[in-house]
Amino acid sequence: MSLTHLPPDARPREKLLARGPQALADAELLALLLRTGLKGMPVLQLAQSLLDRFGGWAGLLAANVQDLGKVKGLGPAKRAEIAAVLEIARRSLNQRLAEKSAMTDVDTVKTYLRLHLGGLGHEVFAVLFLDAQLKLIAMETLFQGSLSHTTVHPREVVKRALALGAGAAILAHNHPSGHAEPSRADEQLTRQLTQALALVDVRVVDHLVVGATGVVSFAERGLL
Numbered sequence: 001m002s003l004t005h006l007p008p009d010a011r012p013r014e015k016l017l018a019r020g021p022q023a024l025a026d027a028e029l030l031a032l033l034l035r036t037g038l039k040g041m042p043v044l045q046l047a048q049s050l051l052d053r054f055g056g057w058a059g060l061l062a063a064n065v066q067d068l069g070k071v072k073g074l075g076p077a078k079r080a081e082i083a084a085v086l087e088i089a090r091r092s093l094n095q096r097l098a099e100k101s102a103m104t105d106v107d108t109v110k111t112y113l114r115l116h117l118g119g120l121g122h123e124v125f126a127v128l129f130l131d132a133q134l135k136l137i138a139m140e141t142l143f144q145g146s147l148s149h150t151t152v153h154p155r156e157v158v159k160r161a162l163a164l165g166a167g168a169a170i171l172a173h174n175h176p177s178g179h180a181e182p183s184r185a186d187e188q189l190t191r192q193l194t195q196a197l198a199l200v201d202v203r204v205v206d207h208l209v210v211g212a213t214g215v216v217s218f219a220e221r222g223l224l
Helices: 012-019 026-034 043-054 057-061 065-069 076-099 106-117 154-164 184-198
Strands: 124-130 136-144 168-174 203-210 215-217
Touching: 012 026, 026 043, 026 076, 043 057, 057 076, 065 076, 076 106, 106 124, 106 136, 106 168, 106 203, 106 215, 124 154, 136 154, 154 184, 168 184, 184 203
Parallel strands: 168 203
Antiparallel strands: 124 136, 124 168, 203 215
């Protein structure tokens, strides 16, 4: 069923135009993209099922075309439209980080990382390499692990920093368990990488741990 079966004042498009996008629930926003549901599943129910499946917007925004292709009944047109909107969001944040100092917009950095790491089912370690003005040069996922463990080699991080001409770096990794609280091992790794990168004049300005519902900053916690 499409959205046209709803009363006019309950249709997401009309509600958005009358009251603004902030008035819409998450499922209503996604339903605007989907437009129609599946046999036996109205579009709002389909939208909510997608959000539930991927763990909300963070997980959905981290999904790729292959992930979307695993959803039964989600055809090529719907997959393409969702993937396009998600990529627009990623590129928009990437542009913002490339144009202004990352440390003046920590919330954007957190959102950017949730888009990339928040919905993953395995642990990854990534680095945002920054220039001398703390603007983004590149984000690279350097190591991947199992459900709960990733081995990080400081030498490889240093090599990439030198290759990219970075002057600073933000470390980042995710906790697939969903809890963003840093562990003792996370603190020890941060010290090791900070010391290794300092030898080549690259400053570690933060380490962000990405969970299902939030992002914890080492800098904000006073752990750097």
